[in-house]
Amino acid sequence: GAGVSQSPSNKVTEKGKDVELRCDPISGHTALYWYRQSLGQGLEFLIYFQGNSAPDKSGLPSDRFSAERTGGSVSTLTIQRTQQEDSAVYLCASSLNGGRVGNTIYFGEGSWLTVV
């Protein structure tokens, strides 16, 4: 597609329920990132996928959070047993490939999660 696509754009869920957030990266991009941004706060790194390498999960805040990337393209971020503090916008981004130089990342419009 033309840009990074995320769904749902908005999700309201009850505390304790599981949620799945989906990200379709830009076609051909091998690197995919998930970030979380709480209201008025900066971007918190969650997880990074690069090609077939093992993902960098160092930013996942607890074992309730997991993510997978199937076929090197679409990614799903799953939050189990949601808590109110999970309420945030979850931003997905992709870049042509990983590595230290270049490779600008482009963001989707985000999935706004509200846990009530």
Add this chain to the structure above:
Amino acid sequence: QKEVEQNSGPLSVPEGAIASLNCTYSDRGSQSFFWYRQYSGKSPELIMSIYSNGDKEDGRFTAQLNKASQYVSLLIRDSQPSDSATYLCAVRDDKIIFGKGTRLHILP
């Protein structure tokens, strides 16, 4: 823990003046640096990228990088009210780490 530091602001600048945004980073091995602009309720959008020491200009925007001082800045000339936003500094190793952003307010 690799860190990217920015003054949270708000930074208030009169319309037409130069806005100067600053960022420091902790990892001396970092090689790629980015400035993103984020309007309220929107996702970040890329303004500038810079990889080499010195200045890089694009229209009203100039990014400046000093690797020895681990410092990157963004200058916005002829500031416009539409420049009012949060500006995020980002540094890349393998993953990209963002600062918390500086809120910029251009005074009409």
